[in-house]
Amino acid sequence: MAAELAYNTAELVCISSGRLLEDGKVVFAGAGLPLLAAILAQRTHAKTLTILFEGGVIGPFVEPGKLPPSTNEQRCATRANMVLPTTDVLLLQQRGYVDFGFLGGAQVDQYGNINSSFIGDWKKPLVRLPGTGGGNDIASLSKVIVAMHHEKRRLVKKVDFVTSPGYLSGGNSRKAAGLIAGGTLKVVTHLGILGFDEEQKVMCLEALQPGATVEEVKKNTGFDLMIKKDLGESTPPTEEELRILHILDPEKRYTTPRGE
Amino acid sequence: MEHSYLELRAKIAKKDKGLKEKVMSLTEAVTLIPDNVHVAIGGCHYSRTPIALIWEIIRQKKSGLVFSKSITATEGDLLLVAGTTRHIITSWFSPGVTWGVSRIMRHFVQSGEATYEEWSHMSLGLRYRAAAMGVPFLPTRSMLGSDVYKQLANIKEMQCPFTGDKLALVPALHPDVAIIHVQKADSYGNAQITGFPFMDKDIALAANRVILTTEQIIDNDEIRRTPDRTDIPFFCVDAVVEAPYGCVPHECYAAYEPDFNHMDMYVKLMMERSTEGVQEYLDKYVYAPQTFDDYLSLFNLKDIVRATLNARKGYGS
Numbered sequence: 001m002a003a004e005l006a007y008n009t010a011e012l013v014c015i016s017s018g019r020l021l022e023d024g025k026v027v028f029a030g031a032g033l034p035l036l037a038a039i040l041a042q043r044t045h046a047k048t049l050t051i052l053f054e055g056g057v058i059g060p061f062v063e064p065g066k067l068p069p070s071t072n073e074q075r076c077a078t079r080a081n082m083v084l085p086t087t088d089v090l091l092l093q094q095r096g097y098v099d100f101g102f103l104g105g106a107q108v109d110q111y112g113n114i115n116s117s118f119i120g121d122w123k124k125p126l127v128r129l130p131g132t133g134g135g136n137d138i139a140s141l142s143k144v145i146v147a148m149h150h151e152k153r154r155l156v157k158k159v160d161f162v163t164s165p166g167y168l169s170g171g172n173s174r175k176a177a178g179l180i181a182g183g184t185l186k187v188v189t190h191l192g193i194l195g196f197d198e199e200q201k202v203m204c205l206e207a208l209q210p211g212a213t214v215e216e217v218k219k220n221t222g223f224d225l226m227i228k229k230d231l232g233e234s235t236p237p238t239e240e241e242l243r244i245l246h247i248l249d250p251e252k253r254y255t256t257p258r259g260e
Numbered sequence: 261m262e263h264s265y266l267e268l269r270a271k272i273a274k275k276d277k278g279l280k281e282k283v284m285s286l287t288e289a290v291t292l293i294p295d296n297v298h299v300a301i302g303g304c305h306y307s308r309t310p311i312a313l314i315w316e317i318i319r320q321k322k323s324g325l326v327f328s329k330s331i332t333a334t335e336g337d338l339l340l341v342a343g344t345t346r347h348i349i350t351s352w353f354s355p356g357v358t359w360g361v362s363r364i365m366r367h368f369v370q371s372g373e374a375t376y377e378e379w380s381h382m383s384l385g386l387r388y389r390a391a392a393m394g395v396p397f398l399p400t401r402s403m404l405g406s407d408v409y410k411q412l413a414n415i416k417e418m419q420c421p422f423t424g425d426k427l428a429l430v431p432a433l434h435p436d437v438a439i440i441h442v443q444k445a446d447s448y449g450n451a452q453i454t455g456f457p458f459m460d461k462d463i464a465l466a467a468n469r470v471i472l473t474t475e476q477i478i479d480n481d482e483i484r485r486t487p488d489r490t491d492i493p494f495f496c497v498d499a500v501v502e503a504p505y506g507c508v509p510h511e512c513y514a515a516y517e518p519d520f521n522h523m524d525m526y527v528k529l530m531m532e533r534s535t536e537g538v539q540e541y542l543d544k545y546v547y548a549p550q551t552f553d554d555y556l557s558l559f560n561l562k563d564i565v566r567a568t569l570n571a572r573k574g575y576g577s
Contacts, residue, residue, distance in 0.1 A: 032357040054381060055304060056456045069356035072305040072331060074455055074513045074571065085457045086304060086330055087385030094382075094401055117378060122411055128369040128376065130361055132408055133331060133352035136380035140402040162407040177405025178417070178426025253358055 007237050009149065009190035010255040011245060012209060014040065015237040017102070017147040017188035025099035026050045026092075028138050031071045033147050034102035036245075036254045039067070043244050052098065054134040056089045058082040064247045067254060090134055093141035096181070101138035105148040105187070107159050110203045110223045112166025112184025112196060114139060114146065115159035122161050132163045139164030143185045149257065150189030150220050155203075157223035167201035174201070190257075191217045193234055197226060207232035263434055265396070271468045277495040283447045286552055289471050289499040290316040293437050296324035300388070300433075300467055302440030302460040303507070305331040306356065306518055308453075310441040312473050312506035312552050317439075318342040319546060328435060330384060330459050333510065334526055337364035338546070341538040346374045349433075351381040359527045363534050379430075380408055383415075385459050387433035391466030399427040438467035440492070441506050443515060445474040449497025450483045450490050455513025457491060464492040473503035475515055505556055508564065514574060517567040519559060 007015075010033065018037035021027050023046040029038040035053075039062050042049045050059045055072035059081035062068075068075040077083055092098055106129060107115040116135055120126035138144060144166070148154060166184040167174045174183055183201075187194040193207040204226035205217055210233065218225060237245075249255050290313060293299060299317075303309045314335050317325070327339060328349035336353055339345045341364060353376055354362045368374035379387070380403050390398040397416075403409045404417065404426060416429045440460050445451040451472055453460060464470050470492070477500065483490060506512070509519035509526070529537040549555040556564075 055307065056458065069358040070305045070307075072456070072458075073307045074511055074517065077455060077513075083456050085385070085461065086459055087382060087389055087462065090382035090385065117408070122407065124372075125370055127361075128366050130354040130365075131350070131352045131376070131378045132380045134381040136406055136408050137382040137402045140380075140404065140406070162405075165404075165406045168405050174405065178401065178428075179404050180425070181401075 005237060005239060005242060007242055008255065008257050010257045011242065012190050012237060013147050013149070013188055014245060014255055015241045016193065016209065016234050017145055019045065020145055020186055020188070021046050021049055021100055024048050026052060026097055027100040027102050028052045028093060028098045028142060029071065029102045030104060030135065030138070031069065032104050033254050034104055035071060036067060036249055037147060038102055039248055040241070040245055044241060052089055052092065054086060054089065056084045056086050058084065058089070065250050067249060090137050093137060098142045100185070101142035101144040101182070103135055103138060103144055103146050103164065105146045105154065107154055107156055108146055108148060108187060109156050109159040111168060111170050111201060112146070112187065112203060113159050113162045113168065114164040114166065115161045117163040118161040120160060135164040139166065139184070140179055140182065142182045144182065145185055146187045148187065148189055150191040150217070152220050152222045155221045155223070167196065170201045171199070191220060202226060204228055205231065207234045209234050210236040265394070268434060268468070275495070279448050279494060281447045282449050282497060282500045283477065284499050284501060286312055286316045286501050286503065289313070289501045290320050292469065292471060292499060293317065293322060295322055297436035298326045298328065300435035300438045300463045301327055301329040301335070302438065302458065302463055304456070304458040306333040306510040306523070307456060308441050308458065308512055309333065309335055309507050309510040310439045310473050311335065311508060311510055312441070312501070312503040313439045313471060314339065315546055315552060315555060318344055318542070328384070328433060330381060334523070337362055337530060337538055338542060340364055340368045340374055341535050342542055342546070347377065348374070349377040349379065349384070351379055351384050355523065355527050360531060363531050364538055367534055378408060379412065383428070383430045385462070387430050388459050388462040388466045390430065390432035391434045392462040395432065397429045397431050399429055401427060403428045433466060435463065435467040437469045437471060438463045439471050440464060441473045441503070441512065442492070443475045443512065444478045445472050445500050446478055446480045446483045447500055448480060448494040449492070449500050450480070450494045451492035451497070452483070452486070452489045453491045461491050464496045470497045471499045471501070472497055473501045473506045475504050475506065475512060477502045503552060505564070508556060508559060511571070514571055515568070516564065517570045519563050519567055521563050522559060
């Protein structure tokens with residue numbers, strides 16, 4: 001039983017979200033854990049996965065142990081195929097060249113909307129967060145994977161502010177707003193893999209992470225979560241995945257669990 | 261800050277567009293920036309930030325400036341605490357994901373003392389591009405339906421007259437002045453950027469006035485041997501300042517990496533002691549040194565050498 005392997009919750013999220021990236025596809029990765037997970041995927045099952053970074057990079061191969069704290073700095077260009085203006089790399093999504101957007105989530109709601117701008121009312125915020133960056137563009141234009149820690153205050157019924165649009169208020173509302181492509185594909189947490197119901201576009205638990213229970217997921221979710229009938233179980237991280245992850249992030253700068 | 265098209269053209273028409281020497285001191289260049297205008301900052305986040313110019317802007321006690329920048333890092337904190345600005349147009353504002361959320365940004369925005377006008381990264385880029393193209397707006401499929409859209413006053417929606425698709429229209433953003441740091445420029449202002457171009461080509465064309473700092477001033481003959489590598493044409497540019505290590509402690513592609521020890525020190529000071537800590541930083545690093553060289557001499561030479569060697573190795577292997 002692989003549960004004997006030691007890994008923390010951030011490593012689990014990183015590995016299981018990275019597995020969703022397919023070989024031969026193009027991923028637009030945000031800073032932090034998404035960047036790490038995309039590189040991990042490239043070095044495990046998705047050898048010809050192409051990574052794009054917001055700073056203006058196509059197809060880099062970032063050096064182990066040198067993961068930069070920003071997707072706009074020169075180490076993101078290591079062994080890249082092309083560097084280009086920021087506006088143009090983001091526009092590749094509008095053209096349709098990006099298969100997956102990959103984001104972290106400070107606060108995500110039942111429709112997959114992400115908030116990284118304000119806690120409280122935006123006109124008089126309790127907390128001003130850093131903002132969208134390219135997050136809104138990624139979520140507006142691409143299919144998005146969100147990697148995050150599973151907590152009641154992070155998975156909420158309604159986000160305080162829709163920075164990066166998921167399915168807005170569910171149903172057809174995303175398309176009606178003019179966002180005819182993209183949408184939140186999966187939310188990967190340390191407790192489960194969550195997808196979205198076809199019609200209502202509301203979040204739905206599709207698989208449990210190793211050792212997690214439905215009760216635990218429900219307890220840590222801020223809304224009444226739909227549970228898929230044939231609930232799956234996610235495969236635990238393998239020794240190989242963990243070995244590579246530790247080479248990529250030896251100081252655990254990106255894989256130190258937050259929020260507990 | 262909206263300008264009519266003919267007004268904007270008149271500004272360009274008035275410019276001396278001759279192939280002429282524009283080299284001047286940092287002090288002289290910054291005197292070209294009046295108070296209460298919009299200044300666009302080149303680079304992105306902590307990469308190719310025109311720190312030398314920002315340093316001098318703060319020292320000359322400019323006020324009422326509106327800044328725009330694709331992504332804002334520690335320089336935004338300094339401009340807020342120094343009182344240079346109370347309005348920043350950007351898409352993201354903090355030192356970096358591993359350093360946490362800027363306490364200075366939070367302090368000024370949450371108290372209502374300053375405005376952080378948030379646009380998505382691409383839409384901000386399209387605003388500069390529209391301006392660079394001389395059109396009043398560009399359409400995009402981004403931002404529709406989000407609250408980023410809803411909190412903005414000057415954005416509109418339209419139905420495409422050809423396809424019927426819904427589109428967001430983002431207005432041209434014309435900075436009064438652009439401040440940009442490059443690796444190489446000649447004395448006329450022909451600038452060659454190495455590595456990430458970010459939004460700088462658009463910013464230079466969008467602005468009414470352009471101030472360049474450069475790691476190195478090169479001969480015009482070198483430009484003429486490699487015209488395919490010139491990113492900003494001389495006639496956009498009003499001032500050229502030679503400023504080696506002009507981005508420190510931020511990075512300059514293939515020239516030096518960030519001074520991470522200094523960044524860690526700054527972030528700790530800022531996070532622990534907020535405005536008071538940053539005031540202390542300004543006193544020590546901005547107000548006390550008499551020249552930008554004096555500023556640079558406050559840095560640890562070992563760290564700068566290491567940052568330089570790391571960047572010089574390049575990113576091809």
